[in-house]
Amino acid sequence: GAGVSQSPRYKVAKRGQDVALRCDPISGHVSLFWYQQALGQGPEFLTYFQNEAQLDKSGLPSDRFFAERPEGSVSTLKIQRTQQEDSAVYLCASSLDRGLQQPQHFGDGTRLSIL
Amino acid sequence: SQQGEEDPQALSIQEGENATMNCSYKTSINNLQWYRQNSGRGLVHLILIRSNEREKHSGRLRVTLDTSKKSSSLLITASRAADTASYFCATIRSASKIIFGSGTRLSIRP
Numbered sequence: 001g002a003g004v005s006q007s008p009r010y011k012v013a014k015r016g017q018d019v020a021l022r023c024d025p026i027s028g029h030v031s032l033f034w035y036q037q038a039l040g041q042g043p044e045f046l047t048y049f050q051n052e053a054q055l056d057k058s059g060l061p062s063d064r065f066f067a068e069r070p071e072g073s074v075s076t077l078k079i080q081r082t083q084q085e086d087s088a089v090y091l092c093a094s095s096l097d098r099g100l101q102q103p104q105h106f107g108d109g110t111r112l113s114i115l
Numbered sequence: 116s117q118q119g120e121e122d123p124q125a126l127s128i129q130e131g132e133n134a135t136m137n138c139s140y141k142t143s144i145n146n147l148q149w150y151r152q153n154s155g156r157g158l159v160h161l162i163l164i165r166s167n168e169r170e171k172h173s174g175r176l177r178v179t180l181d182t183s184k185k186s187s188s189l190l191i192t193a194s195r196a197a198d199t200a201s202y203f204c205a206t207i208r209s210a211s212k213i214i215f216g217s218g219t220r221l222s223i224r225p
Contacts, residue, residue, distance in 0.1 A: 004157070028193075040217075101145070108156050109156075
């Protein structure tokens with residue numbers, strides 16, 4: 001596709017359930033980022049992949065959060081045993097280069113609501 | 116906490132006027148990027164300015180960077196209704212050290 005695609009666009013889950021969020025980056029983009037965006041705030045960095053390698057996961061809030069990009073293209077962010085504070089928009093972005101000297105291209109995000 | 120902080124938090128102007136938003140940061144950077152976000156959508160890249168550049172233009176956008184003051188500004192000239200959005204600065208220190216500010220919500224009155 002032409003841009004970054006995220007699915008689902010909306011996800012409602014009960015507290016304690018596991019969820020999986022998918023990101024299809026732009027073909028050929030080396031770098032992939034996940035962000036969490038609370039209402040009225042800027043995106044907060046969660047994790048970064050260079051191809052299939054997860055080079056930085058320092059922003060993941062807890063060990064309930066897990067991300068993977070096994071073949072260096074599609075990525076999945078998984079949240080286990082969801083809690084109400086996990087409610088947010090999760091954004092994925094991809095970039096052509098390794099060093100963020102090029103712009104990031106964002107998907108429209110997954111809005112996660114935990115009841 | 117966020118490194119980049121935008122000022123003002125909200126701005127409402129008349130269509131046709133210019134809009135200026137500011138961003139301050141705390142540590143040294145490789146480059147600084149400005150993004151726009153329409154409600155319910157992802158961020159769209161507007162302009163990237165490198166640490167050795169002082170000013171860049173793109174259409175109706177003008178960005179300045181003052182590394183001595185650790186600040187940047189985004190000027191939108193001749194504003195239009197379609198410019199209504201939130202605007203974020205992002206400071207980049209390395210491949211994964213990117214920090215977004217909390218944004219300026221811009222409203223253009225017809």
